[in-house]
Amino acid sequence: MSRPTAIFRKLEGVKGYLIDLDGVVYSSGKPIAGAVETVHWLRSAEIPHKFVTNTSVMSRQSLVNKMNAMGFEVDQSDLITAASAAAKYLREQGDVSAYLLAYEDVRKDFTGINLETTDPDYVVIGSRDDGYGYEHLRRAFRYLYQGAKFIAIHKNRTWMRPDGLTMGVGAYVSMLQYAANVETIIIGKPSREFFELALKDLNLSPTEVAMIGDDLESDVLGAQRMGMKGIFAASGKYKRSDCAKLDIKPDVIIDDISDIRKAGSHH
Numbered sequence: 001m002s003r004p005t006a007i008f009r010k011l012e013g014v015k016g017y018l019i020d021l022d023g024v025v026y027s028s029g030k031p032i033a034g035a036v037e038t039v040h041w042l043r044s045a046e047i048p049h050k051f052v053t054n055t056s057v058m059s060r061q062s063l064v065n066k067m068n069a070m071g072f073e074v075d076q077s078d079l080i081t082a083a084s085a086a087a088k089y090l091r092e093q094g095d096v097s098a099y100l101l102a103y104e105d106v107r108k109d110f111t112g113i114n115l116e117t118t119d120p121d122y123v124v125i126g127s128r129d130d131g132y133g134y135e136h137l138r139r140a141f142r143y144l145y146q147g148a149k150f151i152a153i154h155k156n157r158t159w160m161r162p163d164g165l166t167m168g169v170g171a172y173v174s175m176l177q178y179a180a181n182v183e184t185i186i187i188g189k190p191s192r193e194f195f196e197l198a199l200k201d202l203n204l205s206p207t208e209v210a211m212i213g214d215d216l217e218s219d220v221l222g223a224q225r226m227g228m229k230g231i232f233a234a235s236g237k238y239k240r241s242d243c244a245k246l247d248i249k250p251d252v253i254i255d256d257i258s259d260i261r262k263a264g265s266h267h
Ligand SMILES: [Mg+2]
Pocket: 020, 021, 022, 023, 024, 213, 214, 215, 236
């Protein structure tokens, strides 16, 4: 049995895909080999799919621009980002204010929410690989200590920069949560609410969907806990050997996303 056929068999019943971005469709600012063709194939074959990302280094529109510069041809409706989901969550809470620890560009996702206050209802933390600056962390801690609620756009442990693996926002989330002794609302993958939002957008039930990701915990295990299939793409920050180390068993392991096209078009 050829490999594409084996992958195809394991994905029987799958009607649509949730696809992670960093480490699956691009890495270090460049598309991953075969990813552009695979995304075009998904669209032309009318296979439902959404891109779901915890990336909080840029706004959703900036991500669309970045992907289109690489040739993916996507629009905002194709993307569900943890930052835009966090903003949606805040808007649903009514007229609330927030102190946002994130890159400047991400503020665009939070239009309509008061981010200029010294008495915020929420502290929201996203990625900043320069470490936010201690003064900002201290401010966030004081707001939390005074009773602001704590939202983490995600709690990833790591992410891959061109110069190597880097600490993700997760460590900072734990630090603030510990210091202020508060609970954290985690918005992005692998939270149930985030996946539910994505499934609703796809209009499919969990058993009909496979999640393709390079993060074994947030993507693969997160999807499996929802009843979806978890496809591990070994094209990003985790290696095949990490599956055993973390005791996570992906339903399917692929070298990269082009294996999905090979499996699907082979049939
Ligand atoms: Mg990723």
